[in-house]
Amino acid sequence: MRPTDVTTETLVAERSLGAVPVGWDADMAVTALYSAHYRSLVRLAMLLVRDTATAEEVVQDAFVALHGAWRRLRDTDKALAYLRQSVVNRSRSVLRHRAVVEKYAPKGLPDAPSAENGAIGELERSAVIEALRGLPTRQREALVLRYYGDLSEAEIAHAMGISKGAVKSHTARGMAALRTTLEQLS
Amino acid sequence: MTESPDEYGEVLRRVLRAEADSVVPSAEGLQIIRTRIEQRGVRGIFWWRAAASAFGAVLVAAAVVMFVPGLKVQIGTGQHIIQVQYDTSPPDESSTQRPPNGVHASSAVVGSPTSRPAASPSGTAPAVPSPSVTASPGNDCATAAPTAVEPDASDSPQPCAEPTATESQPDRTTEPRPTPSRQSTTPTPTRTASATPKPSPRPTVEQPTPTASQAPSDPPAPTATPLMTTEADSSTNTSQE
Numbered sequence: 001m002r003p004t005d006v007t008t009e010t011l012v013a014e015r016s017l018g019a020v021p022v023g024w025d026a027d028m029a030v031t032a033l034y035s036a037h038y039r040s041l042v043r044l045a046m047l048l049v050r051d052t053a054t055a056e057e058v059v060q061d062a063f064v065a066l067h068g069a070w071r072r073l074r075d076t077d078k079a080l081a082y083l084r085q086s087v088v089n090r091s092r093s094v095l096r097h098r099a100v101v102e103k104y105a106p107k108g109l110p111d112a113p114s115a116e117n118g119a120i121g122e123l124e125r126s127a128v129i130e131a132l133r134g135l136p137t138r139q140r141e142a143l144v145l146r147y148y149g150d151l152s153e154a155e156i157a158h159a160m161g162i163s164k165g166a167v168k169s170h171t172a173r174g175m176a177a178l179r180t181t182l183e184q185l186s
Numbered sequence: 187m188t189e190s191p192d193e194y195g196e197v198l199r200r201v202l203r204a205e206a207d208s209v210v211p212s213a214e215g216l217q218i219i220r221t222r223i224e225q226r227g228v229r230g231i232f233w234w235r236a237a238a239s240a241f242g243a244v245l246v247a248a249a250v251v252m253f254v255p256g257l258k259v260q261i262g263t264g265q266h267i268i269q270v271q272y273d274t275s276p277p278d279e280s281s282t283q284r285p286p287n288g289v290h291a292s293s294a295v296v297g298s299p300t301s302r303p304a305a306s307p308s309g310t311a312p313a314v315p316s317p318s319v320t321a322s323p324g325n326d327c328a329t330a331a332p333t334a335v336e337p338d339a340s341d342s343p344q345p346c347a348e349p350t351a352t353e354s355q356p357d358r359t360t361e362p363r364p365t366p367s368r369q370s371t372t373p374t375p376t377r378t379a380s381a382t383p384k385p386s387p388r389p390t391v392e393q394p395t396p397t398a399s400q401a402p403s404d405p406p407a408p409t410a411t412p413l414m415t416t417e418a419d420s421s422t423n424t425s426q427e
Contacts, residue, residue: 030223034216042215043206052209059211063219064226128201147195148202175194182194 026070030063033079038063041087047144048091049098050133058094062086084149085159088141095137124184131181139174142167 024032038059045055062083066073073082132140138160145156153164160167175182251257 027220030219031216034219038215039211042211043209046209047202047206052211055209056211056215060215060219060222064222067219067223068226125201125204128198129205132202143198144202147199148206175198178198179194182197 026067029070029079030067033066033083034063037080037083041083044084044144044149045087045091047132047148048088048141049094054094055091058090059083059087061090081155081158084155085161088145088159089161092137092141127184128178128181131178135174135177138162138166139170139177142170143174143178146171 041059041062042052042055045058046052049055049058065086066079066083069082073079132143135143141160142156145151145159149155151159153167156167157164162170
């Protein structure tokens with residue numbers, strides 16, 4: 001049961017909607033960007049923070065920040081880039097806070113596998129996701145933005161606040177770490 | 187022979203998208219965002235108002251201090267209070283509490299240098315300088331409003347000297363000076379006509395007693411009192427011997 005058909009809802013397909021007309025105010029821009037990118041941004045955040053509720057909260061905070069910074073935004077065409085960068089940064093903050101909390105919190109039992117994991121494909125997929133979660137934050141961000149967001153190296157570099165060379169490095173190291181798990185799926 | 191990272195890229199892409207498609211965001215996201223935006227705006231307005239009110243209060247206070255000269259004068263009088271502390275008396279005695287005619291009167295006189303010359307001569311030489319004092323500063327007689335209260339105020343110089351020495355202290359405390367003093371000065375001549383014969387001997391008799399009793403209250407008093415005590419001691423010693 002491998003997911004063979006790829007959904008067309010990607011950040012690349014909606015990239016054209018990142019441009020907001022000049023005359024729009026903050027409320028109109030937030031509404032338009034929400035209808036076009038909210039779901040994809042929540043999914044991006046979910047891949048980074050591994051929690052749907054937290055991912056939604058992160059994206060909502062990003063929209064609120066965009067509303068507050070709308071007048072200071074020089075180029076409204078880069079509203080989507082602003083949102084994406086804000087989501088990445090806030091996801092990073094959430095992971096950093098979570099690491100501190102988990103460090104001092106009592107460790108509970110591991111999550112029990114759900115009924116969906118009965119299928120082999122689901123197991124393999126979950127294995128990849130688990131391997132992805134085990135990667136360092138920068139490597140995971142680079143891989144998610146590259147293979148889920150279909151962003152270019154320049155866009156990944158802008159979203160992560162690093163150079164293109166660093167993006168290449170993080171992507172190569174992340175893929176090398178996932179190679180063993182991915183070989184089982186291929 | 188190194189494999190490119192995109193060799194397993196398609197597999198990873200499928201896995202990531204399958205995982206992401208399983209996420210269904212809530213439909214209330216936009217409403218939550220708008221609520222947060224409104225709350226943020228309210229908080230911003232509140233803090234702006236608080237900051238503006240605080241700044242305005244500070245500005246008004248600074249303007250009052252800068253443009254009202256009375257406050258500067260009060261600040262100057264505050265320094266006089268420090269001079270009152272020059273006396274070794276305990277700080278509990280404020281200017282409003284001066285019950286007896288003791289050493290505290292001298293401390294109060296030290297506190298107000300303007301009133302010092304009027305009081306000191308009247309205390310040291312009550313008989314001779316008193317007329318000059320009453321004549322030259324009409325304000326002293328005015329300040330000594332109780333002069334009219336005393337029946338012995340027949341002689342203009344003498345009664346002015348007596349009350350200045352005796353009642354200058356309560357006048358400085360809190361009694362209203364201007365209105366009663368002016369009213370008292372006017373009736374004094376009327377009473378002098380009727381009372382001139384009687385009090386003339388009396389003040390001569392009474393003057394030494396208050397001067398003797400009040401001399402210690404004034405600055406030269408301490409010098410006189412030890413002399414008196416020494417004389418008394420010497421007299422007693424001589425008598426004993």
